Amino acid sequence: MLQDKKIIVGITAGIAAYKAAILVRALVKKGAQVQVILTEKAKKFVTPLTLATLSKRPALSALANEADGTWHNHVELGLWADLMLVAPATANTLAKMANGQADSLLLTTYLSARCPVVVAPAMDLDMYAHPSTRENLRRLAAFGNIVLEAPAGELASGLVGQGRMMEPEDIVAALERVLGRGRELEGLRALVNAGPTHEAIDPVRFIGNHSSGKMGLAIARELAERGAQVCLVAGPIALRLEHPRVERVDVVSAREMLQACLDRWPGMDCAILSAAVADYRPAEVAPRKIKRDGEALRLELVPNPDIAAEMGKAKRPGQILAGFALETNDELRNAQAKLQRKGLDFIVLNSLAEPGAGFAHDTNRVTLVDALRPPVPFPLKTKDQVAADIVDHLALRLGRAGNMPDPGSVQQAAD
Ligand code: C5P
Numbered sequence: 001m002l003q004d005k006k007i008i009v010g011i012t013a014g015i016a017a018y019k020a021a022i023l024v025r026a027l028v029k030k031g032a033q034v035q036v037i038l039t040e041k042a043k044k045f046v047t048p049l050t051l052a053t054l055s056k057r058p059a060l061s062a063l064a065n066e067a068d069g070t071w072h073n074h075v076e077l078g079l080w081a082d083l084m085l086v087a088p089a090t091a092n093t094l095a096k097m098a099n100g101q102a103d104s105l106l107l108t109t110y111l112s113a114r115c116p117v118v119v120a121p122a123m124d125l126d127m128y129a130h131p132s133t134r135e136n137l138r139r140l141a142a143f144g145n146i147v148l149e150a151p152a153g154e155l156a157s158g159l160v161g162q163g164r165m166m167e168p169e170d171i172v173a174a175l176e177r178v179l180g181r182g183r184e185l186e187g188l189r190a191l192v193n194a195g196p197t198h199e200a201i202d203p204v205r206f207i208g209n210h211s212s213g214k215m216g217l218a219i220a221r222e223l224a225e226r227g228a229q230v231c232l233v234a235g236p237i238a239l240r241l242e243h244p245r246v247e248r249v250d251v252v253s254a255r256e257m258l259q260a261c262l263d264r265w266p267g268m269d270c271a272i273l274s275a276a277v278a279d280y281r282p283a284e285v286a287p288r289k290i291k292r293d294g295e296a297l298r299l300e301l302v303p304n305p306d307i308a309a310e311m312g313k314a315k316r317p318g319q320i321l322a323g324f325a326l327e328t329n330d331e332l333r334n335a336q337a338k339l340q341r342k343g344l345d346f347i348v349l350n351s352l353a354e355p356g357a358g359f360a361h362d363t364n365r366v367t368l369v370d371a372l373r374p375p376v377p378f379p380l381k382t383k384d385q386v387a388a389d390i391v392d393h394l395a396l397r398l399g400r401a402g403n404m405p406d407p408g409s410v411q412q413a414a415d
Contacts, residue, residue, distance in 0.1 A: 001176040003031035008077060008113070012050070013041035016088035016122035016154045016165035017274035023087060023168040030172065035077065036060070036105045039093065061164040063105050072105055074084045078112025083179060086110070086147075088122035090166045091133050096134035097145075116178050120148040120171055124160030131278075134240070140346070141242040146225065148174055149240060151362065170362075170382055177224075177388055184400045186227035191264055191271040192220045193307070195235030197254040199281035201299065202290045213237035215364060217322075218387035219272050219339045220246050226391065230290055231268070233260045235275055254278055254304040265311050270320040270394060273308045274348075280304060312343020320397050322390070324371075326350045335369040345397060346370040348390055368393050 007027055011020045026032050036051040036059040043061065053057040064071040078084075086093065086106070093106070097119070102108045111115060119140060127133055141147050148171060152162040163188055166174070166379075194216020199208040217239055224245040227301040232241065232248045235257060241248070249264075249325045251257045254277045265271065280301035288296065308323045315321055323344045333347045349367040364386045367377040369399045370393070378389055 001170075001180045001286045002027060002279060005082045005179060006035070006080055007032045007083045007175070008035050008037060008197075009055075010084065010087060010089075010093075011036060011038045011042045011046065012090045012093040012106070013039055013045060014088040014090045014122045016116060016164075017042050017045035019165060020087060020224060021050050021054055023171055024051055024289045026054060026168055026172050027175075033057075035081070037077070037109055039104050039106055042378060044266055054155055056150065060105055063108065064221045064335065065295070069341040073278040074105055074108035075112045077105075077109045077116060081113060081115045081368070083115050083175060084110065084113045085120065086173065087120035087171055090241055091121075091123050091127045091136075092129070094119065094121060094133065094136045094140065098139040102363070111275060112405075117144075118146045118148060118171075118175060118178060120166050121150050122165030123150075123163050124155055124157050125163040125319070128161075128163040134242075137242045142244045144244075146174075146178060147242050150241070152238075162240075168408070170384065173382060175221075175387060177384070183227040184395055185223060185398075186396070187229075188223070188228040188270065188400070189268045190220075190223045190228045191231045191233065191261060191268045192216050192223065193233040193235075193257060193261055193271075193273050193275040194220070195237035196276050197235045197257055197278045197304075198252050199254065199278045199304070200252075200285045201282050202286035202288065205291050207278055207281065207301075208236075209276050209278065211237075213239050215383050215386070216272075216274035217241045218383045219274060219390055222384070222387040222391045223272075223394075231264050233257055233264075233275075235277075249341055254281065254307065258305050258307045258310060261311060262314065265314055265319075266316075268319065270398065271311060271320070271322070272394065275307070277307055278304055299372070306342065308342040308344060315343055316363070320345045322346045322348065322394065324348045324350060332367070332369065335367075339369065339371050344371075345395065348386075349375075366390075370397075 011017050034055040036055050038061050040148045060072050108305050129246040137147050148166045150163050153164045154160050195213035196209045196211040198208045200206050220230045224243045230246045249260050251260050283300040283302045319343050325335045326348050335347045349369050349370045351365050364383050365380040369375045
């Protein structure tokens with residue numbers, strides 16, 4: 001996908017700039033032609049010599065070449081590129097990009113670029129969460145740029161939270177998807193639910209689970225980037241997603257999530273239900289904080305509605321409904337039974353046994369179990385790549401796959 005693609009890598013002055021060298025190397029190894037543009041301050045973190053050696057081209061910074069009096073033509077650079085990436089993108093550069101400032105070669109090139117522009121922000125967690133940064137990212141996404149939200153993890157400051165730059169190999173995979181992606185889902189209306197639900201015990205306590213919402217957000221982003229209009233119904237999750245075609249509805253409990261999903265379902269073409277809905281809730285919510293009195297405390301739990309099954313019942317012909325399943329035994333048989341019981345068209349079967357798969361991990365290993373096809377197992381992949389596989393399958397089911405190979409037929413041929 002990257003062979004002979006012309007890629008501008010913009011590097012700004014954050015500590016994650018040291019990873020930009022690895023990124024440039026990875027892109028060159030994949031056959032891309034890479035032109036590095038650094039801001040002046042980025043040179044304090046990574047040297048132009050390193051980047052020029054790795055990219056096999058001079059790494060540019062200044063608007064003009066002092067030595068021979070010529071200028072670095074940002075218009076030509078902007079037109080040359082098939083894709084422009086800014087990684088790491090600091091809060092400062094994001095703010096300038098969001099406001100059309102043009103005081104560096106990187107910014108003038110960004111304003112001149114006609115190609116897709118991808119930003120991979122990196123900064124400390126409080127800067128990342130600051131309303132001005134969020135607003136700038138929202139604006140950049142609204143302009144049509146692709147925001148690779150910073151994953152959570154340990155930061156250079158020693159703090160832990162969302163703000164570290166996406167790993168170079170994941171950025172490379174994201175660029176491959178951007179360059180390979182069609183707009184085959186233009187006009188499609190898709191509902192995605194994500195995250196856990198919280199079931200109140202009293203005003204301060206709840207029953208919940210470890211779902212981070214990563215998988216659901218990755219699916220919502222993938223759908224939107226292929227042109228779909230997405231309604232994301234999210235349980236209580238900390239992760240963010242900026243995309244002009246994603247409308248987010250925040251809910252807390254399973255019953256709220258059911259209502260939000262059922263209200264919107266008639267106007268949708270498809271739904272992917274990735275939420276880890278709490279199966280039970282306390283029969284009663286104590287009106288005041290329950291006091292500890294040294295005695296055992298018994299909570300009576302009552303079953304929650306099954307959102308997938310309710311949507312399955314309300315499904316009209318032509319709508320595609322997909323769910324997730326996490327099984328510990330008899331995986332395939334249980335998943336197939338669940339398809340029938342809940343009225344689903346396909347199920348994404350997760351394997352909890354696999355190291356690195358499941359809750360809060362960045363990777364997942366899934367098998368697609370479809371009512372109409374033999375199961376399709378996939379290897380361990382990042383959640384973004386798994387989202388792309390799931391959306392490929394959905395596109396196929398909706399008859400919008402273009403000339404994409406049918407994974408079911410590929411599987412049959414392999415058998
Ligand atoms: O029955 P099980 O929990 O294994 O089914 C998982 C699938 O059903 C997921 O798609 C999940 O979002 C959905 N589900 C639901 N409502 C529930 C429980 C699960 O929609 N109460």
